[in-house]
Amino acid sequence: MEVPRRPQPSSFTLALPKPLGAIQKVAKKDPVEEKLQEKDGTTEKNQFGEETFSTEEKSGVSVLVETSAETSEIEDSNTSTVTDSKLSSQDSFSEFESSISEERLAQEAEEAKKKSEEEEAAAKERAAQRQLLAIEELVHSEKNYLRLLQLSTVTIRSNLQKLQPPPANLDSMFLYIDEVIEVSSRFLSMLDQKQVQPGDPRFLEMLCDSFLSLSSDIEAAYKEYLAHYNHITVVENSYKQKEGLWNEIVKVIKASAPDVNATSLSFFLVMPVQRIARYPLLLQTIQKHTDQAHPAYALLEQTAHTSIALNCRINEYKRFREVADKYKKTETLTIKDKINRLNSHSIAKKTARLSQQIKHETGIAPKLVDEEFDAVEGFFYVLEHGILQLLENVETYLHHLQGFLACKTEEFDFDMDGEKAPICYKEITTALRQWILPTFEKRMRTLIHKPLCALRDLLVGPRNLIRKRLDKLLDYEVIEAKSNLSYEEQAVANTYRTINTLLLNELPQFNGLALQMIWSMLGTFSCLHKDLASDMEQLFQSFAQQLPHSSLSPGAFWEWAESTVLQGARSLETLCRSVEDTLNAPVVQPLSPSFQRRLKQLTDKHGSGKIYQVIGTVVGSRDLDLNLTKGELVAIISEADSRGDKRRWLVDAGGKRGYAPSSKLIRYHQPAEDPPPSPHLTLPDGVTGLRRHSYTPESRPLTVVSQPCFQVMAAYDFTARGNHEVTVRAGEPVRVLEPHDKRGNPEWSLVEVRGGQRGYVPSNYLTIMPMGMGPPPAGFLQSF
């Protein structure tokens, strides 16, 4: 799609040898047709039908050729009138030949002179006529062009949108066309609004003025449109791929614009592309038919030049855009794709770059240094880093904010309905979680997070271009020194220069804008915090006034709060202690006589500090291990076994000695040392250390054997197995003579039963009973 830089006027003035009649016919028909176009739709249809075929499939270049051909057709029509005049002069020559007389000859000469003067005047008039026609052509074609554009953007577009499903990317096809329409209609209205008819010489001046005044707008509008045009073709081709959709689209186009024979969208959308290239041609045509003496001639020339320069600039812009578009996108290729892409050319290119880079690093070849670019590039990288970091931090911030919002601290129920403080707190937190903070978060997201993300996405293009510039720079450096460049090398050099210029022009702009954005975002950040703080302050303040201690000054308040909290903690501690000490105490089993004896014996032998109680039944598994029952008392001889194992203690179990696991032993406190703890909250602190053991007996052991009000009885039947034992029956009162056998073993007791019989019974068969308890039969006691 190249718009010619400078159209060669000579190619248009070339008079084509055409049959005269045909030329004349065209010459006459053309202006008529122009006028007809406004009224009669059918002729127009034919004319444009021809055009369509050429525009549809061909590339932009061919379109241009076509337009220039069209213009040359107009040229033809104009030249035909010129030949027409020559033709009439030829006629006069034949007349001149037929006459003989000199007088007549002189007369003829006179006449011829007069005639040629007349002819000159006529030619002048014809030139004026042609100028007028050319001007009218410009105006009419502009009108027609605008009409068709509006038709396509309004009617066809809205009809296409009604399609089910609507074609994808439809809006992107009409992206910049509105600006083009706008500038075109402004141009037309400027031509229309003044009370000057096209015939007026001042009209030309006005036309030029209008064009010149609009030229920058025209450039801006068409620039974007043309740069975007490739995209339009791509989208349209994608529609063509889907046959059903394409048929629908064509149907819609035909129905919406029945007066033109259009069969595709690009029929309309290519028009601005053709139009901008046509301005120079039209203007040049007018210029050609304008007398140099015309007051507006200089202006006209300037306008024509402007229009050409306009086209050049648009082309340049398009080329820049194309280079930029080619390299700024990040290619997402898999490794496989990348390997497939490798070929000898690309490998050679990459190797050359690498070697060039190595040369730089090693200092073999001097680096091409561009300080201006380096500064801009450095700034860009710093900015990029800053943006990414800021985004990351903002995301962390939002993440924690969400975490904060997820804590439903108001959802607790302490059954404290009457209390002011918890109610206030609940209301505050509800308002905070459901209204204030979500609003804050939403504002953070729309005003800071979203723009930051957008900004981050925009960094990709410049980053890729900078990288590509380096690649191209390396290529360029290799060929820079050469005097003769091949076509390819020239292309490489051009690409490098283009990218470099692009970056130098636009990167500073980018940096500046991005920095401004960050700046204003941080301002917004601060403002959001201000608003949040003000909302929160109001909320909390309004509730804080309702609190019972709101009158206290901050210092006094905190003193009060802390001391109250401390006090609460202390009372809790005491409560805890009392609960643990008193409520968790075990049930105290009465001490059996054998237990008592064991206690006394062990205490005498080892001292009260060494007495331990077994808290669980122990079954010995190793040599010298003892079998112990729960609750049994032992004395510790050594807190380790012979190998120093602290887990096995050597104990004395009332005669037997052996090892027991230390984990099953707990220190036994003689009840006498320990007064029963009061079950209430106030306790002296000193006792607590001892008191933690759950096996602390609560009450004194019940009784001692010698007390007179107690009677020892046999608790179970025992049948003597030899003559040193004695048979007792359960419930039979006995008198204990010795609480152990002859060897001191307390498991046997020497007793005397009714009738004075003496002998041993197992100590644990005996029990102690108070005299008054239970109703023993009267005779039973008396007989004792």
Added chain:
Amino acid sequence: MSWIPFKIGQPKKQIVSKTVERDFEREYDKLQKLEDQTKKLHKDMKKSTEADLAMSKAAVKISGDLLNNPLCEQDQAFLESMTALDTAMKRMDTFNQEKVNQIQKTVIDPLKKYSGVFPSLNMAVKRREQALQDYKRLQSKVEKYEEKEKTGPVMVKLHQAREELRPVREDFEAKNKQLLDEMPKFYHSRIDYFQPSFEALIRAQVVYFTEMYKIFSELTDQIDQAGLTDEQRERETEAKLSELRALSIVADD
């Protein structure tokens, strides 16, 4: 509440009256609910304070990273803005830290202490139940002997059983009485106990947000365009973004 896997013969005599048992259950249910709520609030409070701190730290990092960015070296005005921002953030963080400390001291720690009481209470209730089971077992034993013919051996056993029963019964009764006494007292104590916590919670925030408002008003005056609505801000950002997108070097898709 039967934690003993096998039931020993139930005594015929009603040893704990229905009303006492009901009262006990009710009080204990209340305590259990309170325990759940305390734990939940404690957990939530801790988490929310942690999030609060993390948020404030993240805000400090936002400004800190910007201040350390070489961008500031390039532009004096930008540097000044960032310094102001960073100072404000750091001040905010200090106030926040102070607030969190106060909350920790007056709210979270007491909550933790309060929930620490429940395990011993639960244990006490368990012991009471244990004692009750022992009591029931021995009571049924006594009843068994009482029903039997009063012969000598039975008398001895009955006596023995009664001897065993007596301390167990006393133990249970003491425990029962104390728990019935202690539980409502403890339940009631929550009001006085938590009152200062909630007040402190609110007061701490009042102080914090007042300070924060001061800090950020000052900062906003310094670095922000005053009086913009959100829509204006959005439009402005959008305008800048489209300006950026219009550049050829920017890939916009």
